[in-house]
Amino acid sequence: MNTGTTETFPNTRRTILIAEDEDSNYLLLYTILSKFCNLKRAKTGKEAITLFEEGGIDLILMDIKMPEMTGIEALVEIRKTDKTIPIVMQSAYAFDVDMEYARNAGASDFITKPINQKVLKSTISNYCPDIEWQVK
Template sequence: MTTKSYSWIGKKVLIVEDDRVNLMMVKLFLTSTGITILNAMNGDEAIEIFTSEKPDIILMDIRMPGMDGLDATRIIRVSDKSVPIIAVTAFAMPNDEEIALSAGCSAFITKPYNKNFLMQKMNQLLVFE
């Protein structure tokens, strides 16, 4: 299967991921798109970076030490209802998608995921003017 190429120059993604290997993998996936990559290791950092950088889309790990991704999403949603937030988890339980969407996430994906799937989901949610 060939990978479709995307050009997201001028856009910013915030990757919230506490696992360095997963973070490096996602960065590798996204490098060719031209998107500016920001990253946070936990929910507290995510809120701080979100507030200062205003990313166009967020990839939010759900289970992290300290503030988790769902709490961070709820806090972000107080000030911004529209930024797309994709919930990402490796340990999906039966109700996790419903819980993530009710917390304010725009979409839900489970790890491991392939590059094409991630890129398609991001492209569906990014706003182009």
């Protein structure tokens, strides 16, 4: 029997972890995504692993080149415990060898910088189709 307590409903917005060390690149992603998703930021690969381990992440956007630990190294570590979370690698240095290594390490997808807003949203929608890209 409910005695007057109010029910709370979980936040239904998806949470995206953005692993990006460059402030300007993060700001662009924040500007595009913050109206539609909850965002968490990691500036290093190690920080990305820590935030992922805290839980509640639906998708990871992972820069390849970061300090302390590269995005690919962080990808390998995350894949040891979670084979299914979508991890989209991003890089301005889109060498075929990097993309191949990222795919072999378990990357879900790959986008290049500079970020194209349409490509970014389309890629995210492949893994989180319930995100509505229209502001209500």
